[in-house]
Amino acid sequence: MDRAAAQAAEPAPALPAVALDYLAHARVEKRLAARTLSLYTLDLQKLVVFAQAAQVELLALQVPHIRRFAAQMHSGGRSARGIALILSGWRGFFQWAARQGLVPMNPVDGVRAPRAPKPLPKALGVEDALQLMNYVNAGAGAGPPQAGARLPRGAATREAVERGGHFDPWIEARDAAMAELLYSSGLRVAELVGLDVAPGPDTERLARGWIDFAAGEAHVLGKGSKRRIVPVGSAALQALQAWLALRAQPFAAPATPEPALFIGRRGARLTAQSVWVRLRERARQAGLTTSVHPHVLRHSFASHLLQSSGDLRAVQELLGHASIATTQIYTRLDFQHLAQAYENAHPRARRKR
Known part of the structure; x- marks a missing residue:
């Protein structure tokens, strides 16, 4: 199941203005594809849900929060690759926010997804x-x-x-x-x-x-x-x-x-x-x-x-x-x-x- 399908059944909270501004930047200035914008939207919705559960404003999130969110996704059964993709989406948002002077640093920097086991190559006998x-x-x-x-x-x-x-x-x-x-x-x-x-x-x-x-x-x-x-x-x-x-x-x-x-x-x-x-x-x-x-x-x-x-x-x-x-x-x-x-x-x- 890809990350769009995995997140489709989850609550879709209203995004704050700052998140909508970032998505507009990604659409207009970065000219990202509609599919990519859809995935970025899902990633930000998930981040908002986590922030609300932690009772922390979106732009006030710190590294420990992001690490805890990643751990929760892992314990919930999300794959290492899926977590890595979501973290990448969050990282892009906070990089943009830092350039706008909205946050002092990117809280996703240094946070890595769990290491995915490398599958053995399939070979014939x-x-x-x-x-x-x-x-x-x-x-x-x-x-x-x-x-x-x-x-x-x-x-x-x-x-x-x-x-x-x-x-x-x-x-x-x-x-x-x-x-x-x-x-x-x-x-x-x-x-x-x-x-x-x-x-x-x-x-x-x-x-x-x-x-x-x-x-x-x-x-x-x-x-x-x-x-x-x-x-x-x-x-x-x-x-x-x-x-x-x-x-x-x-x-x-x-x-x-x-x-x-x-x-x-x-x-x-x-x-x-x-x-x-x-x-x-x-x-x-x-x-x-x-x-x-x-x-x-x-x-x-x-x-x-x-x-x-x-x-x-x-x-x-x-x-x-x-x-x-x-x-x-x-x-x-x-x-x-x-x-x-x-x-x-x-x-x-x-x-x-």
Whole structure:
């Protein structure tokens, strides 16, 4: 439940003039969106309720009051993220009030929301990952299309195929290559869809990313426009070669050839959303009960590599993390895996059933 929904059922007191002046400033001078103004209004209404309960004027609130209000929200079951957003709204109001000379200091400064526990990244088990990678569509027995054969034309036909209505070796080869590459190299979905077939005509116009088949490497453009090179496994290279053999098949091709490695049914670069949809459908067809999306395969790549090598620094470099602190979350995931193995295998660890 978002903070608008959470606060909708709460009393909505009349706001004092100073709060209305601040909202007018946010609307006119800061030109905030209507949705943002609505949330700011809800935040100020909640602050007024707290102030009235504490029998303190709005502009007379001090740091201890704000801390107590935050603690009350926490004990009432509001999430750490929700509290942080409300505190941010209050902080903006008091910053404005301080600039107007209405308060000597901002009582929200220094007050932080409770620390939210970092959720563990969701990763597939090794067996599930291999089940997804080894999946072959039942219609694949028909083999690739004959030389010179055209794939189905028309958006309606392609749309039906992409939704799983019919088997199409073109779609199958593309989706298999995407899944293999995501798991093999730990790419972000933006890095995957940014790949081009070739690096570019010259070094001045490099593609966002490309595959060097000779070296078995992927050149990608990651966050912060930072380039990195990651290895590509042999299975992924084979899947990519199979996809490239079909990619050029003519079907409603645009006048200007699309440089993207992965293209959709109309010949344009595949979107990140389309990759999510296709990967989820492929996981369903492969019989996996876990929800699979591109970042799950990135997490699986990192987790399985760390379990096998124990080299956290190498995993950091391969993922393109600026800080190793970001990568360290996989050590928690790895320990969880080890703890489960201990629980299942050690005779003194097994709980009574």
